[in-house]
Amino acid sequence: MYIQELTIQTRHLAEQKTFYSTVLELPLIAETATSFTVQAGTTRLSFQETQQEVLYHIAFTIPRNKFQQAKNWIGQRMPILPTKTGEDEIFFSGLNARSFYFGDAADNILEYMVHNGLDHETPGAFGPRDVLRLSEIGLPVEDVPAIAAQLEKQQGIVSYPVPGQIADVFAYLGDIFGQLVVVKAGRPWLPTETVSAVVSPAQIVISGQREEQFQLSPYPYTITVHA
Numbered sequence: 001m002y003i004q005e006l007t008i009q010t011r012h013l014a015e016q017k018t019f020y021s022t023v024l025e026l027p028l029i030a031e032t033a034t035s036f037t038v039q040a041g042t043t044r045l046s047f048q049e050t051q052q053e054v055l056y057h058i059a060f061t062i063p064r065n066k067f068q069q070a071k072n073w074i075g076q077r078m079p080i081l082p083t084k085t086g087e088d089e090i091f092f093s094g095l096n097a098r099s100f101y102f103g104d105a106a107d108n109i110l111e112y113m114v115h116n117g118l119d120h121e122t123p124g125a126f127g128p129r130d131v132l133r134l135s136e137i138g139l140p141v142e143d144v145p146a147i148a149a150q151l152e153k154q155q156g157i158v159s160y161p162v163p164g165q166i167a168d169v170f171a172y173l174g175d176i177f178g179q180l181v182v183v184k185a186g187r188p189w190l191p192t193e194t195v196s197a198v199v200s201p202a203q204i205v206i207s208g209q210r211e212e213q214f215q216l217s218p219y220p221y222t223i224t225v226h227a
Contacts, residue, residue, distance in 0.1 A: 001157065001174040001175050001177060001178040001179070001206055001207055001208065002042065002043075002133065002177050002178050002206065002207040003043050003133065003134050003135065003136075003137065003178045003204060003205070003206055004042070004043060004044070004205045004206060004207060004226065005043065005044040005045075005046070005203075005204070005205035005224075006043060006044070006045050006046070006058070006134055006137055006202065006203070006204055006205070007046040007047075007048060007202070007203040007204075008045075008046070008047060008048075008054070008056050008058075008137075008200065008201070008202050008203075009047065009048050009049070009050040009052070009054045009200065009201055010047045010048070010049065010050065010054065010106050011049075011050060011051060011052070011053070011054070011106065012105055012106045013034070013035075013036070013047065013049045015105035015106070016036075016047050016104065016105050016106055017031065017036045017047070018105065019104050019105035020036075020038045020045070020047075020104070021036075021038055023077050023078070024038075024128060024131075025127070025128035026038040026039060026040050026045070026128055026131065027039045027128075029044070030046075034048060034049040035047060035048045035049065040060055040131050040133065040134045041060070041061075041131045041132040041133040041134070042132070042133045043133045043134035045058075045134055050201075053198070054106075054198070054200035054201070055106075055107070055108060055109075055195070055196075055197075055198050055200055056108040056109070056137070056138060056200055056202070057108065057109040057110075057111070057136070057137075057138035057181065057189045057197070058108065058109075058110060058111070058134060058136060058137055058138070059099070059110070059111035059112070059113050059134070059135050059136035059179075059181075060110070060111070060112055060113065060131050060132070060133065060134055060135060061113055061114070061115065061118070061131075061132045061133050061135040061177075062112050062113070062114055062126075062130050062131060062132060063114065063120050063121050063122045063130055063132065064114040064115065064116050064118060064120065064121060065121040065122070066114070066121075066122065066126045066130050067089075067098055067100075067112075067114045069125060069126035070100075070112050070126045070130065071088070071089065071100050071112070072126075073126045073127070074100070074102055074112065078102050078103070079102065079103075080100055080101070080102055081100075081101040081102055081103065081109070081191050081192065082191065083190075083191040084191070084193055088100055090190065090191060094161060094162075095115065095160075095161060095172075096115065096116045096117055097113055097114060097115045097116065097117075098113070098114050098116075099111050099112065099113040099114075100112055101190065101191050107195070109138075109189045109190075109192070109195055111136065112131075113135065113136070115176050117176055118176060120132065133177070133178070135177065135178050135179060136178070136179045136180075136181050137180060137181065137202060137204060138181045138183060138189065138197060139180055139181065139182050139183070139202070139216070139219070139221055140182075140183050140184070140185040140186075140187070140197035140198060140199050140200075141182055141183070141184070141185060141199070141216070141219060142184070142185055144166065144167065144168060144169060144170065144171050144182050144183065144184055145166050145168065145171070147171075147182050147216055147219075148166045148171040148173060148182055150216065151173055151180065151182075151216075154212070154214055154223075155206075155208045155209055155210075155212075155223075155225055156208075156209050157173050157174060157180065157208070158173065159171055159172060159173055160172055160173065160174050160175050160176070160179060161176075168184065169183065169184040169187055170182070170183050170184070170187070171183075178206065178207075180204075183197050184197070185197055185198065185199055186198075199219055199220065200220075201220035201221070202220070202221050202222075203221075203222045203224070204221070204222070204223050204224070205223075205224045205225075205226065206223060206224070206225055206226070207225070207226055207227075208225035208226070208227060209225070209227065210225065210227050211225060211226060211227045212224075212225050213225070
């Protein structure tokens with residue numbers, strides 16, 4: 001499952017445009033008075049201005065040979081968020097993946113992640129061109145199993161890496177290329193213990209089994225599927 005486009009909201013449009021286009025150096029490909037879009041590898045990431053409080057977690061996949069370089073590159077620009085034990089990265093043994101986290105200009109929780117099972121390596125020093133895609137979007141809900149069941153019924157999106165691995169507070173849905181992170185609203189986003197997941201509008205365009213558009217009712221999450 002590839003996340004082809006993601007549109008989220010922000011109360012800090014100018015600061016976010018500077019952060020994503022200047023600090024992360026992602027190409028700015030469109031902008032209006034109330035929105036902007038950057039290219040994150042194969043994913044278009046758009047921000048729309050809002051006056052409501054919003055908070056997001058998104059992750060980007062980078063080449064498996066660039067993890068330490070990427071951490072150094074980000075660390076020169078902003079603080080790496082520590083885990084509760086003071087570490088600056090997390091290894092997920094079940095996924096055979098490694099991540100580090102940082103915040104954007106609106107305190108959204110961002111993640112750079114390598115999947116060791118992805119046979120994709122790039123030469124040279126790390127740079128913004130090494131962002132392969134936006135690979136995760138967090139979707140806080142009240143009933144995680146119910147939303148996971150809806151996504152499986154709608155598009156055959158199941159838990160990864162083991163089908164049927166759904167908890168009451170967390171479901172990691174998709175495949176090695178892209179994931180919907182369905183969590184219980186109020187659950188802290190990794191690596192923090194204080195930044196709680198809150199429902200915030202998101203429009204997601206993914207690759208899938210069949211063309212359709214649906215909303216994860218009653219939440220402001222619209223999913224468009226391109227077969």
